[in-house]
Amino acid sequence: MLFVDCMFERRALLFDLGDIRALPPRKMMRISHAFITHAHMDHFMGFDWLLRILLGRDKDLHLFGPPGFLAQVEHKLRAYTWNLVHNYASDFTLRVTELDGKGAGRRASFRCQGEFRREGEESVAYPENVLLREPAVQVRCVLLDHGGIPCLAYALQEQAHVNVWKNRLQELGLPLGAWLRDLKQAVLRNEPEQWQMRVAWREGGAQHERLLPLSELKSALHIVRGQKIAYVTDVGWCEDNVARIVELARNADLLYIEAAFMERDAEHGQRKFHLTARQAGEIARAANVGCVMPLHFSPRYTGEDKTLLRAEVAAAFGGKVL
Ligand SMILES: [Zn+2]
Known part of the structure; x- marks a missing residue:
């Protein structure tokens, strides 16, 4: 998960919605857009918590996710009973877009006062897969493969840093x-x-x-000059994925990328459709990024092993690892 605070804008962008309990409510309230890579539980279970904090507030929250995402959000919402919320004075609204990764998507709204039923579904175009085009920031996505399921990776480009x-x-x-x-x-x-x-x-x-x-x-x-940040997680190591990630993350100042397994466990990583630390480092080098923040270490590694994972990324990358 990555929380990006936009200074002086009183808003923030969120990448993935896993365990966000450590995020204080005042920060959650600033989130205007959340970009989800895929709906495996560890990347989407924070949805309920965020909903609980934002419910009853006059606010729009934009959510983006991979194919099938509209139904996944809808099912989460349908799992609760909403017989009282139509009386609320505020109308917290989720604006949800599922992306096809080819420059288009389907968007619908779920409003508190409408008991979170799916409303106003429409097709939307995102030329060059740019999802957010504002004077201050741009967010672009690319569709990757995570063992037969689609998974999105994102890049944020800040126009200028003021x-x-x-x-x-x-x-x-x-x-x-x-x-x-x-x-x-x-x-x-x-x-x-x-x-x-x-x-x-x-x-x-x-x-x-x-x-x-x-x-x-x-x-x-x-x-x-504005910063470029890329966020990549839960992808298998294959030629197509690597080419797309490198293109997305090219010359980024900072690349957040999963380094789930050690190279010695590469076979296991391949079976689970995750990158190894060395693969993450190789991608970072090919993309010519400024520095790397490895994330999503497998829980099998504890203590000293985490240092080794970072060292493996650094060795393959040949640059700064945070
Ligand atoms: Zn996953």
Whole structure:
């Protein structure tokens, strides 16, 4: 599971929905989109927990998953009794898309006030498998094979990384606040220098408001190249998978990839349709990524073995392993 917090946007993206009990509710409430690789239990059992936290809130949660995903979400929802929720004042809504991995998908909604029945099903197109196309971030997917079942891998591309110099903000006499999110969006939209922004805030019981041109506000920002992150788990080692992962993860700054088994257990890995640490490292090298975060170690490895798994990834990758 990977939780990506989008600074100044008060929102987060989630990759896979396994055991998320360690995630505090305030963080869960920020999740706007959850991208699921496949519905094996360890990747999807967190759905119930997330639903429980978000129920009763006015919020839309977008879920993406592989072929068959709409029915899987629907069956999870149908397993509960919803005779009271149509009276709720809020209308928590799940917007669920099952992807075919070929640039298209089916989307439907499940609303709290509609007792979570499947509604408004329609076809959607995702040219180049881009699922999220926003000024700040893009998320793309690729369809892989996990022992005869489809499994998705995802890549997130940040447009630019905008940091705020707090001291320069102070020099301008401006406070930290939610308005910085709008400022960041304006920068990412490439608004012209003379573009005006209204900054309003309360201080010492008084209301303040200023209108400032982007050129001036930019002096408080530090803009650097955006990061690319790829998330790959539960895939068999085969030529097709490897080629697709390498294409997806090419030049990523950070690759999250499963390293389920040691190379000495490669045969077992092949039977379970998981990558070995060495295979993960080889993919990372072929994709020319900046660094690797290995994940999803088999529970058969404990203690010292986990260090060995990381070392195996590092040896095959030849670069930095977290
Ligand atoms: Zn799996």
